[in-house]
Amino acid sequence: MSLCLSNPTARLVFLSRQGLADPPGRRLGRLDLLSLVDRLGFVQVDSIQTVERAHHQILFSRAQTYRREDLVHLLERERGLFEHWTHDAALIPMRFYPVWKHRFRRRAPILLERWRRWRPEGFEEAVEGTYRRIVEEGALLSRDFEAPGHQGGGWWNWHPSKTALEFLWQTGRIAISRRDNFQKVYDLSERVIPQAHFEAEISETDFIDWCCREALSRLGFATSGEIAAFWDLVSPQEAKAWVEAHRSELVPVQAECVDGTARAAFALTDLETSLESLAPMPPRLRVLSPFDPVLRDRARAERLFGFFYRIEVFVPEAKRQYGYYVFPLMEGDRLVGRIDMKANRKQGTLEVKRLWWEPALRASAGRMERLEAELQRLVRFSGLERTSWLDGARAEP
8 A cells, every 4th residue: 555645745754854844043063064964965066156156055054053164174174075976066975985986887988988989089098197197296186287378168178188087086086185266176086085985895786775775765755767866876777676676665655746646656664654753844934056956856846846947057048037046945845936146245245136936925024024034144154244135126027
């Protein structure tokens, strides 16, 4: 018999697993921060800093006592985290490193074939030459490899050594030691990754089991396709086979979507008992990063929350529905709107360009007060002084 989850319960299960049901004002020390990243599985990194970089805002939206320096300490000194790739660049708990060694092995022949076609002249020589420089000289930035007068640009204009660095990093021979002004500093993996994690190995069977089990734990309930997509480490076929092989450890779920339909999924058997201890969502209104893990699977967000969201950074301005970098708004367990804003650091202001509430929601006095309170928290976190609403920003669409 399937476990039936109403839409509010399904939302609460997912949001709880993603750290958004905890009190946002709780104390968050370094160990708590590491535990939070572990609970999420990873935190996406992105270079855009319209207000705050994605990883900082993802963590801040879950705990307003989050401190950036704690994250830097975990990454660069304590080595409790490492930076690598899931479906995008991300910060990942160091204890997962043996799992990622399977990603390195799987990706190496794919990347080698791809980049041999892209860089047919001397690609292998560039890889080995780049590696030797890091062996001999220690940690280096990508710009340390650029030829005099080299012009930057997109990936199609990478210097050969930049391509080599990316290949070496993607395949695990080098690692990101730290960042200088958000520029990656590379070193040999054995100089960055603690020895116990660097040397540890797990079998292929255990690798697939870990990927599927840990993904399902963090999603609460999921299809085999959603399980595979969570880490982007195993194929949909491998995830489907895992589900079939572990039916005795799983419970079928019927999760109600926001439109009243039900979607079949699976959960670990402890889900039903954990429902009794689910805490209600904090009622406060929060600004989420466009890269928040709750929104990574756009289709899942639409089914659970009825919220259609796309990042329009690469959409021509004339074709954008909302704006370049628009932040989703969460109130309780609902996604209630979006806001277009940016930090004007010269003037010390958080400039709000436009605000949109979801259909059938109104800008009540209480809701606006909750939004203003959240913006003030974001102002303080971002080192700004005040919020500035541009003309027409508060207008309804």
